[in-house]
Amino acid sequence: MRRRAPAPPVDKAGLVAQYWESHDEELLTASLRKIARRLPALVTAALRLAWQASAPDTVVALAGNVLAGVFTIYGLMATSDVLGSLFAAGPTPDRVRGALPALALVAVAAGLRGALLAAAGWAQARLKPQVERLAETRLFELTTRVELAAFDDDDFHNAMRRARDSGVPDTANVVEATISALTGLVGVLSATVALGVLHPVLMPLLLITAVPAGWAAVRAARLGYQAFYRLSAARRRKFMLSDLMAERLPAAEVRAFALRDFLLGEYAKVADLEQDVQLDVARRRTGVKATGDLLTGGATLAVYGALAALLAAGVIPLAVAGTAVLAIRTGQSSLAGLIQTLNRLYEAGLYFGDYLAFRELAGTRIPPDPGTEPAGLGRLAADRITFTYPGAGHPALREVSVTAGRGEVIALVGENGSGKTTLAKVLAGLYRPQSGTIRWDGHDLSDVDLRRLVSVIAQDHTRWPLTVRENILMGGPLDEERLADAAAAAGADEVVSALPLGYDSLLDRRFRGGHDLSGGQWQRIAVARGFYRDAELVIFDEPTSALDARAEHTLFERIRKHAEGRAIVLITHRLASVRYADRIYVLDRGRVAEQGTHAELMARDGVYAELYGLQAAAYRLDEALPREPVT
Numbered sequence: 001m002r003r004r005a006p007a008p009p010v011d012k013a014g015l016v017a018q019y020w021e022s023h024d025e026e027l028l029t030a031s032l033r034k035i036a037r038r039l040p041a042l043v044t045a046a047l048r049l050a051w052q053a054s055a056p057d058t059v060v061a062l063a064g065n066v067l068a069g070v071f072t073i074y075g076l077m078a079t080s081d082v083l084g085s086l087f088a089a090g091p092t093p094d095r096v097r098g099a100l101p102a103l104a105l106v107a108v109a110a111g112l113r114g115a116l117l118a119a120a121g122w123a124q125a126r127l128k129p130q131v132e133r134l135a136e137t138r139l140f141e142l143t144t145r146v147e148l149a150a151f152d153d154d155d156f157h158n159a160m161r162r163a164r165d166s167g168v169p170d171t172a173n174v175v176e177a178t179i180s181a182l183t184g185l186v187g188v189l190s191a192t193v194a195l196g197v198l199h200p201v202l203m204p205l206l207l208i209t210a211v212p213a214g215w216a217a218v219r220a221a222r223l224g225y226q227a228f229y230r231l232s233a234a235r236r237r238k239f240m241l242s243d244l245m246a247e248r249l250p251a252a253e254v255r256a257f258a259l260r261d262f263l264l265g266e267y268a269k270v271a272d273l274e275q276d277v278q279l280d281v282a283r284r285r286t287g288v289k290a291t292g293d294l295l296t297g298g299a300t301l302a303v304y305g306a307l308a309a310l311l312a313a314g315v316i317p318l319a320v321a322g323t324a325v326l327a328i329r330t331g332q333s334s335l336a337g338l339i340q341t342l343n344r345l346y347e348a349g350l351y352f353g354d355y356l357a358f359r360e361l362a363g364t365r366i367p368p369d370p371g372t373e374p375a376g377l378g379r380l381a382a383d384r385i386t387f388t389y390p391g392a393g394h395p396a397l398r399e400v401s402v403t404a405g406r407g408e409v410i411a412l413v414g415e416n417g418s419g420k421t422t423l424a425k426v427l428a429g430l431y432r433p434q435s436g437t438i439r440w441d442g443h444d445l446s447d448v449d450l451r452r453l454v455s456v457i458a459q460d461h462t463r464w465p466l467t468v469r470e471n472i473l474m475g476g477p478l479d480e481e482r483l484a485d486a487a488a489a490a491g492a493d494e495v496v497s498a499l500p501l502g503y504d505s506l507l508d509r510r511f512r513g514g515h516d517l518s519g520g521q522w523q524r525i526a527v528a529r530g531f532y533r534d535a536e537l538v539i540f541d542e543p544t545s546a547l548d549a550r551a552e553h554t555l556f557e558r559i560r561k562h563a564e565g566r567a568i569v570l571i572t573h574r575l576a577s578v579r580y581a582d583r584i585y586v587l588d589r590g591r592v593a594e595q596g597t598h599a600e601l602m603a604r605d606g607v608y609a610e611l612y613g614l615q616a617a618a619y620r621l622d623e624a625l626p627r628e629p630v631t
């Protein structure tokens with residue numbers, strides 16, 4: 001069974017919250033207890049990922065921090081000995097001399113602690129890019145493997161965007177925060193152990209001073225999330241406005257419709273709101289920090305009072321009291337840091353959770369392993385196939401049967417939305433029909449590996465931001481002769497010869513030296529891609545929609561020749577160009593309404609004849625118009 005992600009929450013304005021905002025409320029309301037409950041699972045998952053990214057770096061990062069903690073305790077104990085010698089009775093030079101061995105130990109402990117922390121810090125820094133890379137690679141391994149239909153499922157899509165935009169970056173943050181939390185924990189434990197060894201009564205003193213600092217850290221973090229939450233709708237609008245003002249695609253319309261002042265005005269409104277909220281947060285955070293500092297000051301006073309009382313009562317000697325002050329300071333900063341880190345870990349953990357959940361979800365959408373690759377294609381036969389897009393109310397294809405044999409050109413025609421593109425994608429194995437069968441020389445389509453045998457020139461083909469050569473080869477091996485033939489067949493050779501670097505020209509204006517092409521020129525490159533691939537089944541989905549009349553005529557001729565030794569499925573609205581097709585299927589609202597050769601369909605005088613007649617009449621009308629220029 002497929003797992004569906006929970007429905008996105010709806011915000012106060014009635015808008016469906018965006019995928020990047022889904023955790024804001026959770027962050028806003030998370031209690032320390034809730035944070036603590038989630039931590040073990042989070043830490044385990046983070047450490048597992050860190051281990052997979054680099055076992056040696058994980059070991060060094062963890063062991064370095066733990067050992068540094070041991071040396072902190074050791075250093076504090078040695079400090080106590082130093083103070084004990086200094087505060088002992090006797091002449092000062094003797095006391096100093098007596099303190100020297102312990103002082104040397106303090107220096108050694110500090111040096112080793114520093115070295116261990118440096119090694120752990122280095123390992124931690126090395127882990128970050130490795131974890132990020134691993135997380136990203138795993139994500140893309142899945143996004144490129146899941147069935148195409150998953151991309152039509154908006155729950156899947158949202159889960160993927162969340163995992164990609166926040167999950168991957170926060171994966172490294174979770175690992176980093178886990179190790180930092182461990183560092184903080186070791187720091188707190190070391191100080192606590194040191195205090196306990198000095199005198200058990202000293203242990204609670206650490207808590208007294210740490211609580212206000214911890215409270216201030218959590219409160220300040222909450223205020224930050226609240227601002228983030230309050231600004232979520234504004235941020236969404238700001239993203240949209242910044243895209244409109246600083247992206248290439250809308251740039252022409254921004255100028256043509258004189259939208260500059262309007263957009264800047266809208267932007268100012270959002271920016272004002274954002275600024276107000278941020279200033280408000282800054283003011284409240286300062287208040288929280290001041291209160292925290294004040295309370296910490298009070299608590300410190302109380303601790304010193306307690307120490308003085310213990311000293312006066314003879315419970316602890318002066319040297320122990322001095323060391324206790326140091327230990328409390330060490331523990332205090334570790335504890336404040338630890339609480340902050342746990343907060344960070346929890347926040348990053350929510351997005352990391354999304355990443356893990358997406359990986360699980362994507363695992364359920366991976367098609368079964370394809371079988372063996374057939375040697376060639378004799379006949380492809382679809383029998384009464386029905387296909388409904390995920391979430392769609394009605395089928396895009398109903399009980400459709402078509403066949404395409406080697407050496408044949410079959411044409412799919414019909415009005416917009418009649419199901420031509422959907423049928424082509426189903427025949428190519430990109431979508432699996434819910435019922436009916438498709439057989440490739442008798443083998444069910446799901447049992448054969450078609451990846452190298454089918455070529456689809458999509459109607460909405462991608463304008464790959466790569467070089468011309470890469471756009472045509474699409475990762476395939478280079479065969480210069482075939483490349484030249486494919487480019488010539490598609491009319492892309494003319495495009496290439498006009499570019500300064502020929503096949504090496506980069507087709508992306510966002511990079512230096514990049515070029516852009518006209519719609520028709522892009523289409524020629526896309527068609528060349530289809531010709532270059534030595535496929536058994538080639539699907540051309542409106543390959544001439546952007547071509548001029550001459551190029552269109554030539555291309556249809558080439559497609560016809562290309563059918564030798566393979567099967568061609570051609571989708572087009574130019575009915576004059578399908579006259580030569582071996583079979584024409586006329587689709588109407590997802591069904592095959594008519595089929596046959598051009599002559600048969602004309603004789604039938606049905607939908608095809610009507611559409612053909614309309615197009616022909618338009619040309620005849622045009623021919624009948626006066627040729628003199630209109631004055």
Ligand SMILES: Nc1ncnc2c1ncn2[C@@H]1O[C@H](COP(=O)(O)OP(=O)(O)OP(=O)(O)O)[C@@H](O)[C@H]1O
Nearest residue numbers: 152389392396414415416417418419420421422423
């Ligand atoms: N990804 C999708 N998700 C849901 N419905 C879709 C999707 N793609 C297409 N449809 C719907 O399926 C039906 C068939 O669409 P299809 O693209 O196959 O039509 P077509 O005959 O190729 O149209 P055109 O001539 O405009 O290219 C339409 O009702 C369309 O709205």
